[in-house]
Amino acid sequence: MESALDYHSAQALLAWQIELGATDAICETPVNRYELQARLPKMVSPAAAEPVKPKDVDPVAVARQMAKDAVDLGGLHRALGQFEHCDLKKGARSLVFADGQPGARVMVVGEAPGRDEDIAGKPFVGRAGQLLDRMLAAIGLSRQENVYITNVLPWRPPQNRDPLPVEVAMMGPFLERHIELAKPDLLIAMGNISCEALxxxxxxxxxxxxxxxxxxxxxxxxxxxxxxxRQPTQKRAAWADLLEIKARLLAG
Known part of the structure; x- marks a missing residue:
């Protein structure tokens, strides 16, 4: 028959065991700690947060807003210099913005800068530019007095390749704003790329x-x-086009 301990006796026995060095209380029957660990609920690690993806940037929309914010040609020039979404900028030496007389009645739109233009930072300064000057002079025009010149693209494509459609579309808002600010009476589109853009x-x-x-x-x-x-036999057709331009200017 088990003898029941009163409170004070049990407390005295516990103090005696502590004095002997006991640190843990044990049950009358042993506990299998391995089974106990298996029955414990497993900790569920929190799901890793998915990285936040940056929103896709629409370069054309950015270009449209930057061009719209430009209130004059100087502001448009600065906006082009700050535009970072065209890879052509990384490989070009210069931003080729324009040459000639802002506000002139005639505005020439070329395609893209070549090597000479990239070095000089001006459009139409190589052999093609010299021929353009002679063509304009034949009908009494010059970039020094009454012609304003720009390109569809302000940066030279690698190896003078043709501009890509995505590049033409990206620069489109800047070209449109350029024309709005320059306010020419007529435009000359030099080549296929310029015709596509305009x-x-x-x-x-x-x-x-x-x-x-x-x-x-x-x-x-x-x-x-x-x-x-490359095709000098086509100069006759170019002369006919120049006469059309001259007649249009004379007509007012």
Missing amino acids: LGKRGITRLRGTWGEALGTPVMPMFHPAYLL
Whole structure:
């Protein structure tokens, strides 16, 4: 028969055991700690947070907003310099913005800078530019007095390759704003890329010599001077186009 301990006796026995060095209380029957561990609920590690992906940037939308914010040609020049979404900028030496007289009645839109233009930082300064100057002089025009010149792209493509459609689309808002701020009476689209950017059409052989319209401004498509250097027999067609431009200017 088990003898029951009173409170004071049990407390005295516990104090005696502690004095002997006991640190843990044990039950009358042994406990299998391995089984106890198996029955414990497993800790569930929190799910790793998915990395937040940056929102996709629409370069055309960025270009459109930056161009819209430019209130003058100087502001547009600065905006182009701050635009970081065109990879052509990384490989080019210069930002080729424009040359000639802002506010002139005639605005020439070329395709993209070449090697000479990239070095000089101005459009149409190589052999093609020299031919362009002679062509304009034949009808009494010059970049020093009454012509303003720019390109569809402000940066030179690698190896002078043709501009890609995505590059033309990206620079489109800047070109449109350039024309709005320059306010020419007529535009000359030099080459296929310029016709595509201004008129949404390609096929310069078919388009040249026929007036089109962009942003409410008359557009004359012409062979690019670089093409005329390779195909001098087409200079007769270019001369006819120049006479059309001269007649349009004289008509007011």
